[in-house]
Amino acid sequence: MSKHLLIAVLLATVGGGCATGADPKVRNEIAAKLSSAQKPIGDCYQRQLYVNRKLRGMYVVQLAVAADSGQFSDISLRRDEPADPVLRYCVIQEIAKLRLDKPTGKRIEIDSFPIKFEPSNP
Amino acid sequence: MPAAKQEPFPVMNVTGVRPPPGPDKVILTPSNIAITDKVQFEVGKADLKPMSFALLDEVVTVMKGNPQIELVEIGGHTDITGSADLNRKLSQQRAESVMKYIASKGIAKSRLEAKGFGPDVPIADNATPEGQEANRRVEFLILKQGPKKTVVKDE
Numbered sequence: 001m002s003k004h005l006l007i008a009v010l011l012a013t014v015g016g017g018c019a020t021g022a023d024p025k026v027r028n029e030i031a032a033k034l035s036s037a038q039k040p041i042g043d044c045y046q047r048q049l050y051v052n053r054k055l056r057g058m059y060v061v062q063l064a065v066a067a068d069s070g071q072f073s074d075i076s077l078r079r080d081e082p083a084d085p086v087l088r089y090c091v092i093q094e095i096a097k098l099r100l101d102k103p104t105g106k107r108i109e110i111d112s113f114p115i116k117f118e119p120s121n122p
Numbered sequence: 123m124p125a126a127k128q129e130p131f132p133v134m135n136v137t138g139v140r141p142p143p144g145p146d147k148v149i150l151t152p153s154n155i156a157i158t159d160k161v162q163f164e165v166g167k168a169d170l171k172p173m174s175f176a177l178l179d180e181v182v183t184v185m186k187g188n189p190q191i192e193l194v195e196i197g198g199h200t201d202i203t204g205s206a207d208l209n210r211k212l213s214q215q216r217a218e219s220v221m222k223y224i225a226s227k228g229i230a231k232s233r234l235e236a237k238g239f240g241p242d243v244p245i246a247d248n249a250t251p252e253g254q255e256a257n258r259r260v261e262f263l264i265l266k267q268g269p270k271k272t273v274v275k276d277e
Contacts, residue, residue, distance in 0.1 A: 041134070042138065045137075045138045049141070089247050115136055117136050117138075
């Protein structure tokens with residue numbers, strides 16, 4: 001392996017951690033996958049709304065997409081306004097079910113995916 | 123190397139219908155009889171604490187007022203503290219205690235089923251005390267219901 005090729009491989013590996021912004025196609029696929037979870041996440045919210053009718057607010061979700069499987073993983077909340085342990089767990093479980101149809105071969109980290117929870121009636 | 127600035131994702135808007143305001147601690151939903159308070163038991167035992175009788179009486183009222191609900195699973199759940207087998211046994215006994223109380227208030231036993239899940243169906247993260255608290259619970263899941271029936275009261 002030439003010296004230049006080795007450097008290129010190393011740079012690609014190091015840069016892979018924050019590659020989301022670099023590839024709009026992959027980013028769109030991730031956005032589409034997250035959007036596909038809107039209904040089950042809505043079900044999580046509805047169930048807890050019956051228990052706590054004041055439940056509302058923003059989540060800012062952080063996650064990673066595994067290099068080899070495309071599985072969504074390492075899901076955590078940077079911002080958790082509803083502060084409800086049951087809603088939090090349910091939403092994380094739903095996102096953890098997602099995976100990209102075609103893994104990209106490199107780990108992707110998403111640092112901010114916002115979800116807003118709001119009752120539709122007063 | 124600093125991380126590349128990521129293009130922000132659009133906000134996912136999630137909405138839900140909140141139940142009407144009121145003092146009710148028991149709410150009938152399409153899939154379950156939701157309780158906004160917890161059924162309380164004596165520590166390590168299946169004995170109901172008297173403070174939970176009023177809550178269970180409300181469940182009875184909802185079931186009496188909704189005869190279309192044909193079968194309700196009373197699910198007992200625990201956190202992951204302690205032996206899983208013991209927790210499953212305790213949660214089964216607790217679910218049966220709740221069933222016995224509800225049946226004693228005039229609900230046919232054929233409409234009730236008790237099941238203890240122990241720690242197997244968490245709804246929150248067991249790594250935190252608040253998650254453990256949420257996981258220790260009793261749920262009333264509607265397993266079978268027919269078309270809506272009207273309750274006619276005797277004059």
